[in-house]
Amino acid sequence: MRSLRTILAASDLSALARHAVARAALIAAETGARLSLQHVVNVGAFDALRHLLDSDAAGLQDTLLKEVQGEAHALAAEMERRYGVSSDVHLMVGKVQAEISSHADAIDADILVLGARGAGFVRELLLGSTTERVLRRTRRSLLVVKQMAHETYRRVLLPVDFSPRSVDALHRARAVAPQAELVLLHAFEVPFEGKLRYAGVDEGALSSLRIQAKREATAKMNELVVASGVDEARVRRLVLHGEASALILEQELEQDCDLIVIGKRGLGLLEELLLGSVTKHVLAQSSADVLVIDRSQG
Known part of the structure; x- marks a missing residue:
């Protein structure tokens, strides 16, 4: 690191x-x-x-x-x-x-x-x-x-998507706030959940899909922590169902985080003009400081 x-x-x-x-x-x-x-x-x-x-x-x-x-x-x-x-x-x-x-x-x-x-x-x-x-x-x-x-960062909220850059993002969070507790957050939704509901899939079946999606995400979260090599005692893991922007802002307050670490998003030639919608929303609405990392960095 x-x-x-x-x-x-x-x-x-x-x-x-x-x-x-x-x-x-x-x-x-x-x-x-x-x-x-x-x-x-x-x-x-x-x-x-x-x-x-x-x-x-x-x-x-x-x-x-x-x-x-x-x-x-x-x-x-x-x-x-x-x-x-x-x-x-x-x-x-x-x-x-x-x-x-x-x-x-x-x-x-x-x-x-x-x-x-x-x-x-x-x-x-x-x-x-x-x-x-x-x-x-x-x-x-x-x-x-x-x-x-007023003081060094105490608790860092780090949204993760389990992409290859997630471990790097975790290391960068630790570099900026070496003594802070890390709160890893993964927001998940069942693919096409709204369309499935509209198509008549009942809530019991959707609930089973959410349980399976959460189980898989939790396993990936545990793998991420192990792969990062950080002290597991200083990591809190959250796998929550819902829209990412809303959950990040909700957990920023609920977990009392003073720093959010989030990736910058871009699309090809428009990269200089666009930030990902989640990143933009968090920057505009959060109370905590925000560390934006460019995932294209090595």
Whole structure:
């Protein structure tokens, strides 16, 4: 199982984004990973500034950059005081998403850490524009932070489908939250259950099918835990009948989980534009932080 080596926390230095940096620092303190703190000044804003100012635009631009640099270094110093973790500070001017992705590649970051945005109905739009764009395009795991980082993660909810990537997902969950209890959730439905009911199959027969499906899923769950090599005493297993999105959100609350680890989904050429519907729904509606892993990674 590969441990975390490098964490990239990208921050716009807002109050909400500070939660993400604090979480990244807490993970770095727990895992011993290197922490890189990045702030990108949007080049479009500077272009607009130059357009508005006829003179001394360059001087004002330099002043603003120095001020932002001071804020970024102050944030890094605060993280070191609070968590004992030093961080590299990188201030860049450019297109935000492109600079984040480029820096993540340059330092070979194991995970990116960004803050979630939005409240109320805005949450239905998923996330802040920067986080959403990075999430849709990056090939790296992305931790979307929603809560203040009061302590290390205690309990992680990990939906599993028993695909070949399930063991890898479990290892990544353990890498980010090495001391947490893992709650493995498999949501199952009888194939064509609705159509079978419509066709006149009685509830007794459907119930028998559900029992058989649960028995098979439970066996696969046990095989997954053994194959992962994790401490079985720190794993809770749930095999539940129902729709995945609803069950994930229900069990997040019922099991008191503070992190959800879920796969990113894509379809061929549309991969950069689409997230799986379950992933999108969980990101929009969950209260816990969400680690989105790209299952195409090796």
